[in-house]
Amino acid sequence: MTGTYSGQFVMEGFLNLRWSRFARVLLTRSIAITPTLLVAIFQDVQHLTGMNDFLNVLQSLQLPFALIPILTFTSLTSVMSDFTNGLAWKIGGGLLILVVCAINMYFVVVYVAGLGSVLLYVLAALLSVAYLVFVGYLAWQCLIVLGVKCLDVGSRVRNMPGVLIEEPSESDA
The missing domain is CATH 1.20.58 (Methane Monooxygenase Hydroxylase; Chain G, domain 1)
Known part of the structure; x- marks a missing residue:
């Protein structure tokens, strides 16, 4: 959770997105958590x-x-x-x-x-x-x-x- 949250802020800084807060959070958190979700869903x-x-x-x-x-x-x-x-x-x-x-x-x-x-x-x-x-x-x-x-x-x-x-x-x- 902490890694996802800090990764979100780092990614926002690197991407320099000028989107609404909701859209930025949705994109950056999705990118940060998707690999973990895929492993959790498809593996034991x-x-x-x-x-x-x-x-x-x-x-x-x-x-x-x-x-x-x-x-x-x-x-x-x-x-x-x-x-x-x-x-x-x-x-x-x-x-x-x-x-x-x-x-x-x-x-x-x-x-x-x-x-x-x-x-x-x-x-x-x-x-x-x-x-x-x-x-x-x-x-x-x-x-x-x-x-x-x-x-x-x-x-x-x-x-x-x-x-x-x-x-x-x-x-x-």
């Missing part, structure tokens, strides 16, 4: 449960891509001005994100282990490497913004108090 409860488990795994994998940038941008003075996170919020937020993402990764591993196929294990392992590299990169950039200066080697982006400046490359000169 076990398929619906499996689809729900798969969607939970996908959401667990996507969570770091929401939480890490939120902590990063709310810690930038150039973005938040007077409302920038203080040290306690930076540390607390970072630890909370770490705990939540670790718990979610545990559930992803449990789900993949339950699939029972060597081919899926190999595919999951390969995708996990790319995924962890990208999440690690996001975390690295977040830590630089949070003030861990020793990680800021070879970076083109410098976080100066109040200003985020991208250094010009040789091709720009």
